[in-house]
Amino acid sequence: MEIGMDRREEERVLEKLRGLGAGVSVSDLEIGDYILSQRVVCERKTRADFENSIIDGRLFRQLARMQENYERVLVVVEGENSSGRVSRNAMLGAYASILADFGAGVFFTKTPEATAELLFAIARYEQESKKASLPVFAKRKCLTLLDYQRAVVQSLPNIGPKMAEELLAHFGSVKNILCAPSEQICTVGRIGEKRARMIKNVIEREYESGKEGKTEEEAEQ
Incomplete structure (x- = not known):
C-alpha cells in the first residue's frame, strides 16, 4: 500500500505511516497534502491553520482545486485548542459549506500520530477493498x-x-x-x-x- 505525501508535511505523520507499514512517496504535491488512492485526496490542517484558512478564504480555494481533480475530498483538522478567531456560527457555516458545496468529509484528530492512523485506515480501505491503488506505484x-x-x-x-x-x-x-x-x-x-x-x-x-x-x-x- 502506498501513500503520496507533500514534503512540507509533519515529520511525525511520515514516521507513523511508515511504522504502520505504509509505503510513503514524499514529493511536492500540487494539490492536497496526502494522496490516499486514485480517487481520494486529503488536506491536513492544524486547528489554527484551519481557522486562518477560513478567514482568508484559502480553505475554499484549496477545496475547489481538490474537487476538480479527485472524486473524494477529505479535510483533517488536527489539534484541540481553538484560537478563538472564528465564531461558533462562522465555524458551523464553514462546516456546512465544506459538506454541501464541496462534498468533502471533515475529520478531527488530536495528534500527528492519530492523523497518520486515520490516513492509513482510509488508504488501506481504498487500495485493498476498493482496488483504487495509486497508479504511479x-x-x-x-x-x-x-x-x-x-x-x-x-x-x-x-x-x-x-x-x-x-x-x-x-x-x-x-x-x-x-x-x-x-x-x-x-x-x-x-x-x-x-x-x-x-x-x-x-x-x-x-x-x-x-x-x-x-x-x-x-x-x-
Whole structure:
C-alpha cells in the first residue's frame, strides 16, 4: 500500500505511516497534502491553520482545486485548542459549506500520530477493498494502456485523476489533448485559462538541457 505525501508535511505523520507499514512517496504535491488512492485526496490542517484558512478564504480555494481533480475530498483538522478567531456560527457555516458545496468529509484528530492512523485506515480501505491503488506505484506488469494514458495526462500541471478522465473523455486521445489549443482545453470542466496556458507551456516550450528552468508563474511571464 502506498501513500503520496507533500514534503512540507509533519515529520511525525511520515514516521507513523511508515511504522504502520505504509509505503510513503514524499514529493511536492500540487494539490492536497496526502494522496490516499486514485480517487481520494486529503488536506491536513492544524486547528489554527484551519481557522486562518477560513478567514482568508484559502480553505475554499484549496477545496475547489481538490474537487476538480479527485472524486473524494477529505479535510483533517488536527489539534484541540481553538484560537478563538472564528465564531461558533462562522465555524458551523464553514462546516456546512465544506459538506454541501464541496462534498468533502471533515475529520478531527488530536495528534500527528492519530492523523497518520486515520490516513492509513482510509488508504488501506481504498487500495485493498476498493482496488483504487495509486497508479504511479503500480508494478509495470499491472498497468494497462488506459493506465498509461491517464498517467501521461496526470503529469500535466495541476491535473489529477478526475480532470484527466474529463480531458480524455472530451478529446478522445492523449494526442488530441496535446495538440488542442489552450482555448479548447480551458473549456473542459473547470480548467480555466490560466491552467490551460500552463499546460500548453509544458507541451510547447523548448527544452533547455542542463538548466533548472522556470516555475509555472515565471513561465507565464
